[in-house]
Amino acid sequence: MGFGGEFLVIGHRGAAGLAPENTLAAFARAVELGVDAVELDVHVVESRLVVIHDDDVDRTTDGRGALADHGLAGLRGLDAGGGERIPLLEEVWAMLPATVGVNVELKGKGTGEILPDALPDDGREILVSSFDLGELAAFHARRPDVPCAPLYHRGTGSSMAADARALGAWSVNVAEGLIDRRLVERLGGAGFRVLAYTVNDAARAAVLREVGVAGVFTDYPDRIVAGT
Numbered sequence: 001m002g003f004g005g006e007f008l009v010i011g012h013r014g015a016a017g018l019a020p021e022n023t024l025a026a027f028a029r030a031v032e033l034g035v036d037a038v039e040l041d042v043h044v045v046e047s048r049l050v051v052i053h054d055d056d057v058d059r060t061t062d063g064r065g066a067l068a069d070h071g072l073a074g075l076r077g078l079d080a081g082g083g084e085r086i087p088l089l090e091e092v093w094a095m096l097p098a099t100v101g102v103n104v105e106l107k108g109k110g111t112g113e114i115l116p117d118a119l120p121d122d123g124r125e126i127l128v129s130s131f132d133l134g135e136l137a138a139f140h141a142r143r144p145d146v147p148c149a150p151l152y153h154r155g156t157g158s159s160m161a162a163d164a165r166a167l168g169a170w171s172v173n174v175a176e177g178l179i180d181r182r183l184v185e186r187l188g189g190a191g192f193r194v195l196a197y198t199v200n201d202a203a204r205a206a207v208l209r210e211v212g213v214a215g216v217f218t219d220y221p222d223r224i225v226a227g228t
Contacts, residue, residue: 001035001036001037001097001099001100001101002036002037002099002100002101002124002125003036003037003101003125003127003147003170004125005036005215007209007213007214007215008036008037008101008195008214008215008216009034009035009036009215009216009218009221009224009225010035010036010037010038010039010101010103010195010215010216010217010218011026011027011029011030011031011033011035011037011038011039011217011218011221012039012197012198012217012218012219013026013039013040013041013053013219014026014027014028014029014030014038014040015027015029015030015033015035015219015220015221015222016219017200017218017219017220018219018220018221018222019081019082019084020060020080020081020082020084021053021060021081022040022041022051022052022053022060022080022086022087023051023080023081023084023085023086023087024084024085024087024091024092024095025082025084026084027040027092027095027096028095029221030221031096031097031100033221033222033225034221034225035100035221035225036100036101036215037100037101037102037103037125037127038096038100038101038102038103039102039103039105039217040089040092040102040103040104040105041053041104041105041107042089042104042105042106042107042108042111042115043055043067043107043108043111044108044109044110044111044114045067045068045070045071045072045075046071046072047114048072048088048089049088049089049090049111049114049115049118050067050072050075050086050087050088050089051086051087051088051089051092052067052075052080052086052107053107055067055107055108057070057075057078057086060080060081061078061079061080061081061086062078062079063075063078067108089104089118090118093120093122093124096124098120098122098123098124099124100124101124101125101126101127102124102125102126102127103126103127103128103129103149103217104126104127104128104129105128105129105130105151106128106129106130106132106135106136106139107130107132109135110135111130111135111139112130112132112134112135112136112137112138112139112142113138113139113142115128115139115143116139116142116143116146119143119146126146126147127146127147127148127149127170127171128140128143128146128147128148128149129148129149129150129151129173130150130151131150131151131152131153133150133163133167136148136150136167137166137167140167140168144168147169147170147171148167148168148169148170149164149169149170149171149172149173149195150163150164150167150169150172150173151173151174151197152172152173152174152175152178153175153178154175154178155178157182157183157186157187158186160172160174160187161186161187161190161192164187164190164192165190169192170192170193171192171193171194171195171214172187172192172193172194172195173194173195173196173197173217174194174195174196174197175196175197176196176197176198176199176204176208176216179194179196179208179211179213180211181211181212184211184212184213185212188212193214193215194212194213194214195213195214195215195216195217196208196213196215196216196217197216197217198217198218198219199216199217199218199224200218200219200220200223200224201223202223202224205218205224
C-alpha cells in the first residue's frame with residue numbers, strides 16, 4: 001500500500017460512491033476494499049483542518065451556508081450522511097492504518113500554512129495536492145520533504161510540467177478526460193508521474209494504465225481494485 005505500487009488505486013474522498021464522501025465511513029470502506037491510498041479535502045475552520053470538499057455545507061450535509069458561518073462546533077453537529085460527521089483531519093490519521101497512503105488536497109485559504117504542522121509522524125506516505133498553486137507552494141516551502149502534486153482540469157503538458165518543476169512535484173494529477181499517451185509521455189519525459197481523476201470504469205482504468213498513467217482516483221474502489 002501507499003504510493004509505491006505499480007498502478008495505484010486511490011479512493012476518491014474515501015469511497016465516495018459507496019459511503020458519504022470525506023467521512024470516516026468512506027475511508028473505512030476504501031480500506032476494506034484494498035486501496036493503496038485515499039484522497040481527502042481540507043479547509044481551515046478556527047485554525048483546525050476539517051475534511052470536506054466544498055466551502056459550504058449545502059451539498060454534503062443536512063445544513064446550509066458557508067463553513068465559516070457555522071464555526072467548528074456547528075460543523076461538527078451536522079449530519080454528513082447516514083449519521084456520519086464532518087471529520088477533523090486528525091481523526092482520519094487516527095483511524096487509517098499507517099500502511100494506507102493519504103493524498104491531502106488543499107481546498108481552502110490558509111491550508112498550505114497549517115497542514116505542515118498537522119502531519120502525523122507515523123511513517124505513512126503522504127501526497128499533498130491542490131489546484132491552488134499558491135497554497136501548494138506555501139506548503140512545499142515548509143515541508144519540501146513531503147511529495148506534492150499540482151492538479152489540473154485544463155491546460156497543456158508544457159504548462160503542467162513547468163508548474164510541477166517549480167514545485168519539485170512528485171506527480172501531476174489530471175482530469176482523466178485530458179489524458180492521452182502524448183500527455184503522459186510529455187510529463188513522464190519531464191520526470192513526473194501522472195495520476196488520473198476521477199475514474200469509475202474498469203475499462204477506462206485499463207486504457208489509462210496502458211498509456212502509462214501511474215494510478216487513478218475512483219469513487220468506486222471495488223470496481224477498479226477488482227479489475228487491476
